[in-house]
Amino acid sequence: MDAARRLMSFQFTFFLFYLQAVLFGNPTDTRTVPITVSNLEDVLNHNELVFVNFYADWCRFSKMLEPVFEEASNTVPTAIQNVVFGKVNCDAETEVAQKFGISKYPTLKLFRNGRVQKREYRGQRSVEAFKEYIEEQMKSNIKQVNDLKELNDIDSKKRNIIGYFNSMDSPEYKTFQQVASNLRDDCDFTVAVGEISKKERLSGDNIIFRPPRTKDQDMVYLGSLVNKDLLTAWSTDKCVPLVREITFENGEELTEEGLPFLILFHNPEDAQIVQKFNQIVSRELLHEKGNINFLIADGTKFTHPLHHLGKSTKDLPVLAIDSFRHMYLFPDISQMSVPGKLKQFCADLHSGKLHREFHHGPDPTQPPQIAGQDQQQQQQQQGGGTAPQEKRPTTPPESQFIKLAPSKNRYTLLRDEL
DSSP, X not given: OHHHHHHHHHHHHHHHHHHHHHHHOOTTOOOOEEOOTTTHHHHHHTOSEEEEEEEOTTOHHHHHHHHHHHHHHTTSXXXXXXXXXXXXXXXXXXXXXXXXXXXXXXXXXXXXXXEEOSSOOOSOOSHHHHHHHHHHHHSOOEEEOSSGGGGGGSOTTSOEEEEEESOTTSHHHHXXXXXXXXXTTTOEEEEEEGGGGGGGOTTSOEEEEEOTTOSSOOEEOOSOTTOHHHXXXXXXHHHSOSEEEOOTTTHHHHHHTOOOEEEEEEOTTOHHHHHHHHHHHHHHOGGGBTTBEEEEEEXXXXXXXXXXXXXXXXXXXXXXXEOSSBEEEOSOGGGTTSTTHHXXXXXXXXXXXXXXXXXXXXXXXXXXXXXXXXXHHHHHHHHTTOOOOOOOOOOOOBOSGGGGSOOTTTTSOOGGGO
């Protein structure tokens, strides 16, 4: 009798547990991996994709995102072994948070083959959106051609890296594939494989870079094709230009870099001024890399900043600095090519001269000192020692690109996303 009661009690307890599992699910049933300073390298380096939620327990928006992110982690098929959803408690793992410059919560970053991708996730925060994002990231970004003539049809406005390989099973191709995956946001990658690429492989597999808007100016990679670090460095140098284009799509991430903009507003048909600007920056302003972002912008689209500079599309090209406080107009675009002019313009930003002169007029200049005369004698000869005219303060245009920075609500969860 006692045995029967025990059996019935066990069956009832099991039924309750089963009912709870069916109705409410298992709260610990998640594929999200907690990332700490001790397992960071292991998680990042042993998975092709790691999608990480950097959160803070005290942040209510982090708490809103948590169940959505956890559920999304379970939508990735278990057969895919090289995709991991991870999470970092930024209060407990301050070293990890600082390593990746986390300053807002929640922040979502993607790591590919151990490298953090420069574009953090800024899309909708929903299970379906996360699933689609990961599926898109898993697709190959390498286009394969079936005839070398097809290479004449690739987008000439973009930076292209083209590989000629004997086989897709070779270590050379595998290295190329990894580098292409890491730089998918910066370059277009194309391959010709097998017999059709034979005439381009006279001395073995080959990789070239084709600059935008060029013909017969391909640049050959001369390093080892199985040295991933070397190929990555070469490809990055070619794919990530010194002068970049700002668009409404990438404006937020460029603003987040926190560097002032030296920006050329141009007519999209005026390729010559863009080329000239690139040449001047490369020749005179390499030392400013890391201090200033050198950018070009389609002036027919970015009309609002032009308006605040007192310009319109009729005045293109227009050159200006946006310091994220004010915008400063380069006075005469025809002087851009004069050696040292653009360099001095940037130096005046750093010294504060641009700011002072916009508020208080030109800095005073001292007349040359005449031998045998003191300053008082010179002043009397030049104007009887009269007081200088009062400078009238001016107001430079406010920064317009700071408005592209993430708003205070940019990383929150809207109710309709849950």
